[in-house]
Amino acid sequence: KKALEVKGLVKQYKDLTAVDHLSLEVEKGKIYGLLGPNGAGKSTTIDCILGMKNYEEGEITVLGLSANKDRKKLYQRVGVQFQSSFYPERIKVYEICEMISALYKKPDDWRGLLRAFDLEKCAKHYVASLSGGERQKLSVLLALIQNPEMVFLDELTTGLDPKARREVWAMLKQLNQKGLTIFLTSHYMDEVTALCDKVNIIHHGISVASGTPEEIILRS
Ligand code: ADP
Numbered sequence: 001k002k003a004l005e006v007k008g009l010v011k012q013y014k015d016l017t018a019v020d021h022l023s024l025e026v027e028k029g030k031i032y033g034l035l036g037p038n039g040a041g042k043s044t045t046i047d048c049i050l051g052m053k054n055y056e057e058g059e060i061t062v063l064g065l066s067a068n069k070d071r072k073k074l075y076q077r078v079g080v081q082f083q084s085s086f087y088p089e090r091i092k093v094y095e096i097c098e099m100i101s102a103l104y105k106k107p108d109d110w111r112g113l114l115r116a117f118d119l120e121k122c123a124k125h126y127v128a129s130l131s132g133g134e135r136q137k138l139s140v141l142l143a144l145i146q147n148p149e150m151v152f153l154d155e156l157t158t159g160l161d162p163k164a165r166r167e168v169w170a171m172l173k174q175l176n177q178k179g180l181t182i183f184l185t186s187h188y189m190d191e192v193t194a195l196c197d198k199v200n201i202i203h204h205g206i207s208v209a210s211g212t213p214e215e216i217i218l219r220s
């Protein structure tokens with residue numbers, strides 16, 4: 001029933017406490033949003049959840065697994081979106097899709113995704129020549145090639161124009177309706193209220209409010 005459980009997570013960078021006793025739960029099939037300004041600790045939280053960073057205190061379970069003990073199993077079941085700057089520029093859209101498919105031994109699945117994301121027309125374009133919206137869509141697509149049960153999306157619409165943002169939102173809703181559990185971070189209130197079943201607002205690594213979008217809006 002639970003896709004993710006975080007209990008009492010504490011992460012220090014020297015004398016900075018980036019995440020301070022954070023606890024949260026995400027139910028399977030839901031969209032969960034971690035909202036906060038730059039520096040609030042959102043990326044650090046994702047990195048700890050996925051076992052990419054060590055942490056001082058806390059217990060984390062993702063899809064019943066611990067990223068520290070069952071890393072390989074976990075990475076087969078969760079998708080992670082990397083910031084689009086992570087991808088090499090001198091590569092074409094279809095090439096990076098082929099590359100990542102080969103890593104997961106899912107040779108053809110990306111073709112259907114490219115169609116679903118309306119990126120077929122860009123298949124032969126260089127990643128560097130895509131618009132911001134197309135590049136964000138591509139980075140989400142790449143996180144889905146392995147057909148994960150859950151995805152982690154870090155600030156996926158930052159820098160997008162309103163039209164591109166709504167396209168990305170619509171796509172996420174569709175994926176969620178097919179059963180995908182989504183954990184996303186954002187610094188836009190309107191984004192998390194439009195998309196998420198549950199929202200957690202963090203500031204300086206501390207959770208200051210959490211609940212459904214309705215509860216959050218009524219309280220603020
Ligand atoms: P967000 O994703 O919400 O913007 P981050 O998790 O990136 O926040 O950062 C939280 C805080 O931790 C910020 O003050 C940031 O400067 C600091 N921080 C992040 N990564 C490091 C690091 N590798 N070393 C030291 N401080 C870091």
Ligand code: ADP
Binds near residue numbers: 039044
């Ligand atoms: P985001 O806001 O998406 O987390 P940042 O620009 O904060 O991205 O961080 C980019 C990289 O720089 C990350 O690897 C992070 O760990 C590192 N970083 C961020 N803040 C600091 C800091 N104060 N000292 C050292 N490294 C940092």
